[in-house]
Amino acid sequence: MADRKQSVLDRDSHPSLKESKQDEPPNSRLFIVCGKSVTEDDFREAFHKYGTIEEIWMVKDRTTGEPKGVAYIKFSKTSEAATAMEEMNGRCIGCHPRPLKVLIAHSREQGSRRDSNEEERLLRLFVVVPKSMNDSELRDHFAQFGDIDYVSIVKDKNTKESKGFAYVKYHRVSHTAKAFECCERSFKPVFADPRPPKPMHADSSQSNIGSASSTTSNYDVFPYENHTAASTEGFSRLAVVASSSVNQDQLWKLFDIIPGLDYCEKRETKNRQQGRCQYTAVYNNAQAASYAKEKLHGFEYPPGQRLIVKFDYINSEPTRSTSTGTLPTSTVQSSVQYAGVNCLTPVGSGTRLPFLSGLQGQGGMESNVQPVPTTNPSPVGAPYHGLISNIAPNNAARTAALHNNLATLAETIAQATSLIQAAGLGQGFLQSPSKHAVNGADERNDLMGHLEMLGALSTQGIPLSPNQAPTNNNYPGETYDPSYCSVKLPTPQPLAPMDSPVGERLFIVCQPTPPPIYVLKDIFGRFGHLIDVYMLGGRSCGYAKYADKDSADRALMTLHGQEVCGSRLKVMTAEPPNATNNDTLRKRIRIEEQ
DNA sequence: CGACGGGACGC
DNA sequence: CGACGGGACGC
Numbered sequence: 001m002a003d004r005k006q007s008v009l010d011r012d013s014h015p016s017l018k019e020s021k022q023d024e025p026p027n028s029r030l031f032i033v034c035g036k037s038v039t040e041d042d043f044r045e046a047f048h049k050y051g052t053i054e055e056i057w058m059v060k061d062r063t064t065g066e067p068k069g070v071a072y073i074k075f076s077k078t079s080e081a082a083t084a085m086e087e088m089n090g091r092c093i094g095c096h097p098r099p100l101k102v103l104i105a106h107s108r109e110q111g112s113r114r115d116s117n118e119e120e121r122l123l124r125l126f127v128v129v130p131k132s133m134n135d136s137e138l139r140d141h142f143a144q145f146g147d148i149d150y151v152s153i154v155k156d157k158n159t160k161e162s163k164g165f166a167y168v169k170y171h172r173v174s175h176t177a178k179a180f181e182c183c184e185r186s187f188k189p190v191f192a193d194p195r196p197p198k199p200m201h202a203d204s205s206q207s208n209i210g211s212a213s214s215t216t217s218n219y220d221v222f223p224y225e226n227h228t229a230a231s232t233e234g235f236s237r238l239a240v241v242a243s244s245s246v247n248q249d250q251l252w253k254l255f256d257i258i259p260g261l262d263y264c265e266k267r268e269t270k271n272r273q274q275g276r277c278q279y280t281a282v283y284n285n286a287q288a289a290s291y292a293k294e295k296l297h298g299f300e301y302p303p304g305q306r307l308i309v310k311f312d313y314i315n316s317e318p319t320r321s322t323s324t325g326t327l328p329t330s331t332v333q334s335s336v337q338y339a340g341v342n343c344l345t346p347v348g349s350g351t352r353l354p355f356l357s358g359l360q361g362q363g364g365m366e367s368n369v370q371p372v373p374t375t376n377p378s379p380v381g382a383p384y385h386g387l388i389s390n391i392a393p394n395n396a397a398r399t400a401a402l403h404n405n406l407a408t409l410a411e412t413i414a415q416a417t418s419l420i421q422a423a424g425l426g427q428g429f430l431q432s433p434s435k436h437a438v439n440g441a442d443e444r445n446d447l448m449g450h451l452e453m454l455g456a457l458s459t460q461g462i463p464l465s466p467n468q469a470p471t472n473n474n475y476p477g478e479t480y481d482p483s484y485c486s487v488k489l490p491t492p493q494p495l496a497p498m499d500s501p502v503g504e505r506l507f508i509v510c511q512p513t514p515p516p517i518y519v520l521k522d523i524f525g526r527f528g529h530l531i532d533v534y535m536l537g538g539r540s541c542g543y544a545k546y547a548d549k550d551s552a553d554r555a556l557m558t559l560h561g562q563e564v565c566g567s568r569l570k571v572m573t574a575e576p577p578n579a580t581n582n583d584t585l586r587k588r589i590r591i592e593e594q
Numbered sequence: 595c596g597a598c599g600g601g602a603c604g605c
Numbered sequence: 606c607g608a609c610g611g612g613a614c615g616c
Contacts, residue, residue, distance in 0.1 A: 022609090033607050057610070070607055105608075112608040128600060152604055165601045188601085195603060298606085509612050534615055541612045570612080577614055 023107050026191055027122060027177070028078045030085060031105035035098040036069040040561060042094035047073055050087065051080025072105055079177035082122070086174055104173065117194050123176050124169040126192035127183070129153060131162045142168045145182060146175020167192055236289045239312035240264075240279040240296075243305035248279065254301060255281045260288030280312060485523060486563040493528040495521075496547040500531050504552035506544040507574035508533070514540055515565035523564055527555040543574055 022029060032043075040056045047053060052075060059070040075081040081104060089102040104122055106112070115121060129138060138151045149169040153162050168189075170176040180189050242251055252264040264281040283289040289311070297309035506524075514520065520533045524544045529551040535542030546552035552573075560571040 031608065059607090059609070062610090068607075070609090072609075101607080103607095108609060110608090124603095126602065150604065154601085154603060163601080165603095167603060169604085190601090193602070505614095507613065511611085536612095536614065537616095539612080541614095543614070572612095575613070 022074060025078045027104045028075045028081045029105040030073040030075070030081050031103045032071045032073065033101040034069055034071060035096040036067045038069075038071070038094060038096050042096070043071060043073060046088065046093040047084050050075070050084035052076040077177075077181065079174060079181055082174040082177040086172065115194050120169070121191065121194050122173040123149070123171070124167055124192040125176060125180060125189045127166050127168060127187040127189050129162065129164060129166045129187065131164050133162070138166055138168070142179055142183060145170075145179035147171050236283050236286050237312040238281040238283070238289055238293055239310045240281055241276050241308040242279060243302065244275050244277045245302060245305065246277075251279055255292055255296070258283070258288050258292040258295070260284045484565060487558060489523060489558075490526045492522065492526055493530070495525055496529045496531045498531060500547035502531065502545050502547065503529070504546050504549040505574040506546070506552055506556055507541065507572050508535075508544060509541045509570040510564075510567040511540065511570070513567060514542070515567050519565055520544075523559065524555055527551045527558070
């Protein structure tokens with residue numbers, strides 16, 4: 001339609017929109033919710049096998065820089081992203097206990113808004129067909145890409161003649177993506193616009209709370225199944241925890257704002273928590289209950305006292321909600337946080353799973369769900385102690401065992417290091433280990449030695465330079481100033497002649513400000529065959545030119561994400577010169593379309 | 595010679 | 606709870 005064409009034109013003619021590539025091809029970007037300690041490298045390792053990763057972006061808080069537990073991964077192809085989503089949703093990566101939630105990212109314009117019939121967005125293609133083509137011919141062509149839900153040629157209501165276009169719907173996003181990419185180009189496939197949502201029942205949607213998102217209530221919570229009456233019943237009951245400064249009548253009136261409330265009553269519980277009371281609120285329909293949960297969960301009533309509102313499944317065991325549990329706080333929080341995903345997301349069971357968002361962490365499930373066991377669950381906020389007990393054990397036997405298996409050791413340390421870095425503690429730790437919970441010189445040396453080893457391993461076996469090698473066996477860490485570079489570097493190497501042919505160029509971004517240029521030359525030069533490094537005048541980015549592609553790739557692998565002289569580096573392969581302006585971009589697109 | 599079609603709904 | 610950054614071509 002006109003809309004679609006217009007948006008393309010807008011993007012092409014707007015020089016300011018440099019992000020135009022991020023949603024092309026469509027649905028090739030993942031939106032991932034993860035534990036806050038997960039690193040970019042964890043993602044790269046776990047996702048690279050699904051295709052070509054163009055970018056990984058870890059979202060951080062704008063002011064504090066704290067990771068938000070959200071990441072975007074851009075693949076070069078839609079089908080790569082689709083397969084990665086299907087394979088990785090609900091799974092754990094690295095040593096992080098929380099299962100990932102992996103979704104196809106919305107366009108920037110759509111943002112976090114969820115459409116009512118969200119799943120169709122990724123399962124249905126709109127195609128142009130010859131007027132003479134019938135359903136079975138259409139199906140024959142598209143069946144080669146996966147299991148078809150239906151094909152539907154749009155016909156004139158009166159004459160029954162084909163209008164020349166059709167819909168093809170699959171059961172799996174990856175199949176839709178394959179068809180999108182591989183079907184005959186004459187079909188001009190596009191992901192079909194979602195059908196307009198069905199008008200809702202007149203009653204329950206009229207609340208004036210949270211008007212902006214009032215259309216999202218129903219499908220957000222039930223996107224997967226057509227619930228039977230029995231299973232829906234559980235969704236009509238809510239378990240509520242409120243401050244004891246609120247009485248039953250007040251709470252009743254609050255929940256009665258959403259039409260359909262049957263009753264709201266206090267619940268007597270054994271393990272009650274100081275200052276909090278539990279209630280049951282029952283609606284006469286699941287939609288109303290769902291809506292109430294969405295709007296009132298977390299609502300401060302009275303101000304400063306958040307309500308907890310969850311579904312209360314009729315046949316579930318007596319709830320052990322977050323606020324009344326007897327487990328240690330940290331355990332309860334973490335299991336609740338991902339109980340929903342864990343429980344409801346069997347690996348590899350298909351495309352419907354990503355839309356479970358509305359159910360995550362909601363009531364009735366945490367009582368019998370535990371986090372996926374991991375070798376080393378490290379509670380966020382206290383990565384330190386667990387870490388040290390892992391890699392600096394107190395008994396010699398354990399140490400010896402570790403040394404017997406170099407691979408295990410390296411992996412353990414790699415995980416530990418990423419935890420340290422994720423916690424932002426790397427520097428302080430390396431510089432003053434004695435401040436931390438280490439029990440003595442032996443353990444400290446052990447730990448520092450391991451980290452030393454990690455440094456050597458992480459630079460792919462390149463030996464340490466003589467002037468960085470430990471000269472003091474008791475305090476090897478002190479011979480290397482980690483504020484220079486947060487990773488061990490290879491020994492300095494000669495530069496390549498200035499007139500060498502360029503084998504590969506790296507694009508470098510330094511945050512917040514670039515280190516002195518001689519530092520960059522030293523660091524990037526240590527991978528060999530460096531022709532030159534330069535920063536763009538007065539800015540925080542620049543280029544490194546290498547005569548040898550392998551050298552450049554090693555530099556990228558080692559230095560990306562590292563800190564040099566207090567500046568965080570981003571290192572990526574540079575686009576060819578002038579490839580970023582819109583004229584050439586448009587030309588390239590034109591050529592590809594031919 | 596000469597410039598942008600066709601194209602939005604089913605189980 | 607969990608949605609959008611910064612950074613592109615020198616001397």
